Amino acid sequence: MSRRCRSWWVPRVALLCFAGVAATDSLAVERPSLVNTRILTPFSANGHASTVDGRVFVGNIREDSATTTTTWVAKAFRPEAVTYDTQGKPDLSSAFSYGRITQVRNGENALAFCFTQPAVPYQMVDGLAVYQPYIVDSQMFNGPNVFRRRPADIRVSQPFTAQADVSSFTTGTLETLITVTGATLRGIEPTMTSDGRLLIFQGGPFNDGGIDHLMYSYNPTPCAAFGWSNPRPLSMMYNDTTSGVQRYPLARWGLKSATGELFGDTTSGALLRGAYPWVDHEGRNVTYMGVLYKDGARREAVSLIGADTGWAAHHIDGAINTGRLDIAHLFYSSPMWNFERERPPEQNLPNGTDNKSHYLPVTKSHDVLALFGSNTSDYNEVDVGELRDPFQLLSLPMNELVTRAGTYDLTRTPDYSGYFYTGTLIGTAFTSTGNFVTQPSSGSLWQPHGKGKALILPGGGALSVNVTDATGTVRGVGSAVRGFTVQLAVKPDANIHAGCTTGNPYRYLLHKVGALDLVFEANNTVQMSFVIKGTRVRLGPSLPLPLDEWTHLAYTWDGVTGAFREYINGVPSNRALPVAPGTFRIGTGLLSIGASSVLNTESCPANGEGSFKGAIDEVRFFNHARSARSICMISHGANCLRESIQETPTEGQFGMSQQAFQCNSYSALGSRACSSAMHRVCAQRGAHDALASSTNILETIQQLIGERPPISLLGALAAATPTDVSVACAPIQHESVPVTFEELARLHTLCTDDRAAQTFDCTAAAHRWCNKLGWTTGQIFEVTSRPWVGCFNSGLVVDVTKDQFGPASNSGAFMSTDSKLEVSQWCQARGYGAGVVQELRSGFLVQTHCFQPAVTVPWKINP
Secondary structure: OEOOOOOOOOOOOOOOEEOOEEOOHHHOOOOOOOOOOOEEOOOOOOOEEEOOOOOEEEEEEEEEOOOOEEEEEEEEEOHHHOEEOOOOOEEOOOOEOOOEEEEEOOOEEEEEEEOOOOOOOEEEEOOEEEEOOEEEEEEOOOOOOEEEEEEEEEEEEOOOOOOOEEEEEEEOOOEEOEEOOOOEOEOEEEEEOOOOOEEEEEEOOOOOOOOOEEEEEEOOOOOOOOOEOOOEEHHHHHHOOOHHHHOOHHHOOOOEOOOOOEOOOOOOOOOOEOEEEEEOOOOOEEEEEEEEOOOOOEEEEEEEEEHHHOOEOEEOOOOOOOEOOOOOOOOEEOOOOOOOOOOOHHHOOOOOOOOOOOOOOOOOOOOEEEEEEOOOOEEEEEEOHHHOOOOEEEEEOOOOEEOOOOOEEOOEEOOOOOOOOOEEEEEOOEEOOEHHHHOOOOOOOOOOOOOOOOEEEOOOEEEEEEEOOOOOOOEOOOEOEOEEEEEEEEEEOOOOOOOOOOOOOOEEEEEEOOOEEEEEOOOOOEEEEEEEOOEEEEOOOOOOOOOOOOEEEEEEEEOOOOEEEEEEOOEEOOOOOOEOOOOEOOOOEEEEEOOOOOOOOOOOOOOOOEEOOEEEEEEEEEOOOOOHHHHHHOOOOOOOHHHHHHOOOOHHHHOHHHHOOOOOOOHHHHOHHHHHHHHHHHHHHHHHHHHHOOOOHHHHHHHHHOOOOOOOOOEEEEEEOOOEEEEEEOOOOEEEEEOOHHHHHOOOOOOOOHHHOOOHHHHHHHHHHHHHOOOOEEEEEEEOOOEEEEEEOOOEEEEEEHHHOOHHHHOOOOOOHHHHHHHHHHHHOOOOOEEEEEEEEOOOEEEEEEEOOOEEEEEEOOO
16 A cells, blocks of 8 residues: 655654555554553562662561561562563563562561662672672661661572572671761661662651651762761752752752642651652652551552652552552552663673563653552553653643642642643542543553543533643743644543434533633534634534544644644544644633533533533643654554654644754754754654665665664754754664663763753763764763663764864863854865764863764754
């Protein structure tokens, strides 16, 4: 079958069309989203910890208060034993070994691992993988709840195979953790960053044995027994002046509740209440339990807070919170990125291993936490990447809200956009108690479904959102934009039209006076309308939607060209739509979801203007025209990736500011935002153009469709004016790798976190990283919850004195727009398309890399 094709190139998967023929299924395999799928595992314990490489789990499986004896089990985690069914769902039934137990007799409770050398978590001795971390635990019986450490020796036979098992497990002498003032460190449920310096736990603000608050302590010496800072509430971390503490992303800003209220920054303030914390390896985020369970303990509402939530409490909507008060949730931990399919073998432990046939997470998105629970014996995937979209204006998950005091508020649902446009339920509307409402009746991962909880509308109810903008600067509210996207999932009730025999009983799914509305018509079609330049532009009816089934809807508008697009289950409908260029804003005031701004309680509204009957989930607004792939990626269960890649982008999407809104001026072209924008236009258009001009079609195709390296072309400045920029896309032969700042800091100590991503320090670290992989040149081209590095080979690598480039480079401003252009001009004078600098030697010699781009494409800065 011949069809018109357009490549929409993305960091992890590509489906290719060329010569008018669609690529075969063998060239690209879709992976399901598991964010809504809880998977049982055979690992069960009352609290656990996993090693930094994710290969060994230790859990508490038995306690005897009379003898203060605790039994710990150590099990090998074996990703090599993970299998996948025909839908791509992993089977973890053989992933944990039988293990070995040891008994400790000092009233032990929860535990955490601490590695003094996290880059080398084990040594190979006589064919065994030998782990020798410290185990940090808290005392539970016969005394105060103080933290202790002891050395452990865990030996794994047949390591890194499907037969791996723990052959021995022993522990050493117990020592109490002591603060800088000589006090014992008191609390329960410890968790530690992989560097062994930051300890987070449940405790009290006065280090007196109190609990129910998230606390932290820092030690510049990893895993030490002495020298821990006096514990402080986690919400006070941002005003800790200790340089080591400030290095962690958790300390970047004050922590906020789901409604935007700051948690207390003193010991007497409204502190963050939580239990059973787990901190990720680099100190970006903490998972914790935020609400009291039926037994009176805080074992409900698995939540996340940190850099990837905008430092706001995020009650996770999805599989991990299966239902309100249905099970007690306690300990979770993650192997982080260690089992990703896309990791190059050189990045893995052990070095050289390939995750291609055994990988976690399965969900194919930028940043997904693979979380293992021990008390719940489950595995869950949590997508943190979708929380970070800078164009997100409204994001309503439709689950219950968790208050700053740590209680459920069933009358509201949070907004995770960062603007805190909290939704209020009115009339008969309510939030579902469990996730069963959002699942398809077939149970298929590939049938469209909602996510987690949903808004239930029996009729006569709605969700009301008060959109505010006191400054008039919120893009898309008080400030006009030249692109917009509406996205949601809907499930009409099977009897939505029961008894409606006359009139036109249409009902509202969305309604914002003077801005937009989405109507569910009497014939089961939907019709979207936007008010552009004062005129209501109606898009006409869609195809009929099925009743009692989930459908994902999305509408995009490109204000530059005026083009509208409609997507049903992530797939463009391709029907003719009006054209209306201009600007748009929704304005302040009430937005109604499930009804009009005036609630109509009629069961059968003969004159229309009725309230919807059914369920609505995941309502999201974006203040630009989203790509087809972005829409597909959050249309859960929709089999849409092929169509999203073939979708032809509209021209307005390819202005720099439409890819990263901070990339809006000539001076910004040297910024991290513009680095991201250049990558996005190269990834989306550069690969297609490069293929069209390729002299070696077969080799180019193989490069484009491979699992690794994925196509994610970075971009470099080739030329620029105050209004336009020419982007040189990296060569097709390249490798794009997600790394961590922890890994980059081992190559350059000043490349510590995303604040340093657009510095010469991180440029040097990226260069050295790519050298390890066999490439000459490297650049950080994107930062999500970690940096992404693009590697390629340059045609000319030479040291140049910085005064040869121009005044900006001679002054040392190598990351500025002017310097980057000077470098490219120097390379262009020598017959290359563009160039980048990599290292500074002796203060004046600049290692310069000149290359021939796959393609050089001009774009508007602000279309």
